[in-house]
Amino acid sequence: MQTPFAVTRMNLSKSVVLAASSLALAACQSSKVTPTSIRSASIVSVERIWDAAPHNAFTDLIRYQGKWFCTFREGESHVGRGDGKIRVLISENGTNWESAALLSEADIDLRDPKLSITPDQRLMLVLGGSVYEGRTLKGRQPRVAFSADGRNWTVPQRVAEEGDWIWRVTWHNGRAYGISYTDKGIKLLTSDNGIDYEVVTNLDVPGSPNEATLRFLQNSDCIALVRRETQDKQAWIGRSSAPYKDWQWHPAEMQIGGPNFLVLENEVMVVSGRQYRNEKWTDTKTFVGRMDLHSVKPDLILPSGGDCSYPGLVFHQGLLWVSYYSSHEGKSGIYLAKVKLD
Numbered sequence: 179m180q181t182p183f184a185v186t187r188m189n190l191s192k193s194v195v196l197a198a199s200s201l202a203l204a205a206c207q208s209s210k211v212t213p214t215s216i217r218s219a220s221i222v223s224v225e226r227i228w229d230a231a232p233h234n235a236f237t238d239l240i241r242y243q244g245k246w247f248c249t250f251r252e253g254e255s256h257v258g259r260g261d262g263k264i265r266v267l268i269s270e271n272g273t274n275w276e277s278a279a280l281l282s283e284a285d286i287d288l289r290d291p292k293l294s295i296t297p298d299q300r301l302m303l304v305l306g307g308s309v310y311e312g313r314t315l316k317g318r319q320p321r322v323a324f325s326a327d328g329r330n331w332t333v334p335q336r337v338a339e340e341g342d343w344i345w346r347v348t349w350h351n352g353r354a355y356g357i358s359y360t361d362k363g364i365k366l367l368t369s370d371n372g373i374d375y376e377v378v379t380n381l382d383v384p385g386s387p388n389e390a391t392l393r394f395l396q397n398s399d400c401i402a403l404v405r406r407e408t409q410d411k412q413a414w415i416g417r418s419s420a421p422y423k424d425w426q427w428h429p430a431e432m433q434i435g436g437p438n439f440l441v442l443e444n445e446v447m448v449v450s451g452r453q454y455r456n457e458k459w460t461d462t463k464t465f466v467g468r469m470d471l472h473s474v475k476p477d478l479i480l481p482s483g484g485d486c487s488y489p490g491l492v493f494h495q496g497l498l499w500v501s502y503y504s505s506h507e508g509k510s511g512i513y514l515a516k517v518k519l520d
């Protein structure tokens with residue numbers, strides 16, 4: 179067992195908090211989230227919780243059995259070399275973190291781990307498994323792994339098909355749903371065990387769609403937020419009723435990397451991801467904002483920059499907990515922010 183990582187708390191100046199709150203209020207005046215608006219948002223704290231590897235990135239966050247679990251990829255760099263491993267951290271209080279597990283596979287770059295809880299109350303990881311020659315992608319296939327305690331995991335198992343990437347799964351009414359992307363487009367998959375997937379429908383989203391998060395409303399309607407890489411690059415927001423074969427789509431009015439969102443009480447949607455500020459990818463930030471069925475509005479910019487974002491989101495005891503990675507302090511590290519939403 180590794181020694182708990184010493185957490186470094188960032189000193190947030192009054193100007194940062196005031197600027198963030200002003201931005202939130204201004205944005206709330208211009209857009210309404212139906213049926214209830216978030217009136218303001220402010221940063222409570224931001225901590226760096228891990229930076230042991232040369233490159234630490236692509237996070238997710240969950241509460242399980244009364245504990246916090248944060249997962250991310252460790253590697254030599256952002257992409258390539260086939261050295262990506264998946265670290266899982268555990269914390270009793272969200273402040274002191276220690277390593278619970280490290281998943282690896284020979285000659286495979288494991289990427290973008292996403293956490294969920296299965297109907298039989300196990301933790302599930304869905305992973306990207308890529309094969310590289312240098313920085314050239316030669317193949318990929320998703321993996322899944324399961325754990326009853328977050329420390330002992332099954333060996334990553336291949337699922338779906340060669341060329342697929344199931345970026346995240348969300349469980350609803352005993353089934354896992356996820357959007358898989360290939361070089362031919364995206365498709366909605368479902369499974370009753372997290373291992374055997376079937377195609378629900380192909381999704382008619384242009385512009386090289388890829389990373390996607392699904393959530394469900396109280397009436398079981400499914401909401402999708404999908405990243406797009408070409409054309410105008412705006413993310414798309416989709417909605418569908420069961421059996422989720424017919425979808426209505428709207429542009430989100432901004433480009434988003436690593437998109438994630440939650441549906442809170444009264445079906446207010448809070449969203450986070452990477453915000454792009456220029457075409458050259460040299461000015462990016464991690465934002466938190468509001469989302470409805472027609473747009474995403476960034477409210478807060480978390481301390482971040484450069485190679486950053488890919489947030490995990492948990493709403494707990496009145497606070498939005500956000501895991502993310504960033505290189506704004508030099509080395510790419512893992513951060514945990516707490517955000518108060520009014």
